[in-house]
Amino acid sequence: MKEFIICFTENKWYSLDISNDEFIEDHEISFRNKYYTFQVSDFIRELKSRMFKINPEIINLESFDKQFSQKGKDLFDFKKWHILKALRREEIIDSHYQITDLKDFLLEIKDLINKLKENSDAEHYRFNNIELKINEIIHKTSFEGIKIDRNILDTKCFNIHKAIYELKNEFQFLHNIFQPEYSETQSHYLKNKNYKILVSIENTIGLLRKSDVICEKFHKLNRLIKDLKTLMMLKSRLGGIDLVNPYFVGFGSITSRIIIKEPSLQNLRKENRDVIVPNAGKELFYIDYSQFEASILAHCSSDSILLNLINSTDVYADIVNKIYDKEVDEDSRKEAKILFYRYLYGDTFENNPKFKKKVDTYFNKFSKLSKFKDDLIRISIEKGYVETKFGNIRKLDLNNGNIWILSHLIQSKASYIFKKAIIDTYQNVKKARLLIPLHDGALYEIDTKESVNIKSQIINIFKETFQKECSLLTNVQAKEQNFYSK
Structure with missing residues (x-):
């Protein structure tokens, strides 16, 4: 298998053969090769347009960097990752660097890959035995797409626009808080209340929502805005009229959570999830771990x-x-x-x-x-x-x-267990297709005719995986939950 770094510009795919530094213009993509790229969504769309039946092995450079750099700085906000930032952080390029020669740029990326690979053996083990397998699964889902209901989508967008407008008016007229959607506004409120910032402003707002009425409103507004952005991206029809091809990052956070960035389907509130629908002859099945991180903490301690x-x-x-x-x-x-x-x-x-x-x-x-x-x-x-x-x-x-x-x-161990369960399900339950991985649960599309048997198999795999990794637990809970609002 040959390994290439590949990027798209000027309506062509350019590549660098990692083994001999050969620069190739208008690269002929083959499923037999391995590709490193920071343009995963574009690459998958290219594969679809060329009617590929089998995907090649794709290494997302964002995911690869987040795993091997082993650093938290700038990684909490996964939306801000950029290949040039990664190259600067590792001192491969300086702050004045500009892309003037494409081969030179791809060689800089090769240096980044080699430098990151110098890190611990444990990361190599995880990469080869977990992350590559997860990549195969999530890129397959991205390639095949997720079905959505356009009529429901249009209604949701209208209603959320209205709800955001009403909530912002409430902030202004009842609480004298202007521009409540801004992070700076929320940060100012938290500091005035002497609240400790836990990971991020948004995360702190979420954790305080049950004990502080203003944080509850901030949290609601944040969720509404996120939902609207996600639904509006669904309306862009990048996957066609009834499909969306989401962009997954297999190692999306510093604790290795799988992140869906475009559109952010993981963050949709339950009342808006009904835009996601199964294909003909299929049904949706959502499995969820109970007391997941608390159980891991009990075992570890x-x-x-x-x-x-x-x-x-x-x-x-x-x-x-x-x-x-x-x-x-x-x-x-x-x-x-x-x-x-x-x-x-x-x-x-x-x-x-x-x-x-x-x-x-x-x-x-x-x-x-x-x-x-x-x-x-x-x-x-x-x-x-x-x-x-x-x-x-x-x-x-x-x-x-x-x-x-x-x-x-605890969260890293949770991610490891969750990914192991997803891999084991993928390898052993052929009539179940992963659609959306969440933090401690997963949405599958399964064959309706065999749904009872398939559900049982998935539940058993999730339980057995958890039990194997946390042997002190005697009552592991993984069961079907309602994916939509009740």
């Missing part, structure tokens, strides 16, 4: 109290009872889940002393978990990185507090 809660009852229900002193229902359980994530992200709840005392009292009972967290932070700081079992190492920025050390470890 070997905390017997937390393990008992996970294995016998429900840790989120326990939080509702012990901290919020409420009846357990869907809303209160969501509130407890958010609290758990805030703890995982390093929130210290300093702005609310009475609530902080209740939270500290609750989590301090997990003595082994507390020791595990303290030891992990200490060892990671000594080494200068957070180490996971199968790659996904992240180097620390020692000037940045590193409150995310625990969350990186």
Whole structure:
């Protein structure tokens, strides 16, 4: 198999043969080759236009860079990745570099690939055994497309436009907050309330939405705007009248989550997901892990109290009872889940002393978990990185507090388990097609005639994969959930 770096410009595909640096104008694409590119969507559209039946092996340079660079800076905001930024970061080009010679540019990219490959053996193992297989699956989905209902899409766009207008008026007239959609406005509000920023402004807003009415409105506005952008991109008809060919990044975040960037189907709220429909003779099946990250944390820490809660009852229900002193229902359980994530992200709840005392009292009972967290932070700081079992190492920025050390470890393991389950399903359940991977769940399109059997197979694979990676868990939950709003 030959390896090429390939890019499209001036209505041609140009390539560089990695083995001998041969520069090829108007490259003849072959499914037998391996291609590195930062233009994955364009490349897949080219394959469709040429009526390819088998996709070649495609390496997304964005995904490759995010995995092998092992750095968090600039990677939280995955939308801002650019090949030139990556080349500058690794000091392959300087800030004055301009693309004047295409062969020279592709040679610079080759240097980037080689430099990134010099990183740990664990990343090579993960790349070859996990990421390449995930690439095959997501690029196949992108090539085949996802069906959408145009009539529903048009109605959704109109209604969301109206909802955004009404909510912005509410901010202005009831709360004296102007331009609430701006990140700067939301950041100013959080700082005035002395809230700790957890990962990002948007993430912090989401985690605070159950305890702060303004954050709840910011969160709603953010979700509406995201949904509208996604739906408007669906209207662009890049995949044809009834199909969309989304752009996947297999290693899309620093914790290796699969990200769908264009359009962002993963972020659609449940009430807007019904634009996604199955093909004839098919139906949609959504499988979801329960207590996913909490269960991983219980296994990794070997905390017997937390393990008992996970294995016998429900840790989120326990939080509702012990901290919020409420009846357990869907809303209160969501509130407890958010609290758990805030703890995982390093929130210290300093702005609310009475609530902080209740939270500290609750989590301090997990003595082994507390020791595990303290030891992990200490060892990671000594080494200068957070180490996971199968790659996904992240180097620390020692000037940045590193409150995310625990969350990186748990979320990285979650991504690994989830990807393993997706790969095993792909290899063993031939009549199931992955459409949308979410954080702890996946939407499949399956044959209607064999749906009962196919669902059972997928559920078993998801459970067995989780159980194999977290052997201390005795009550792994993976089951069918409602993908649309109830």
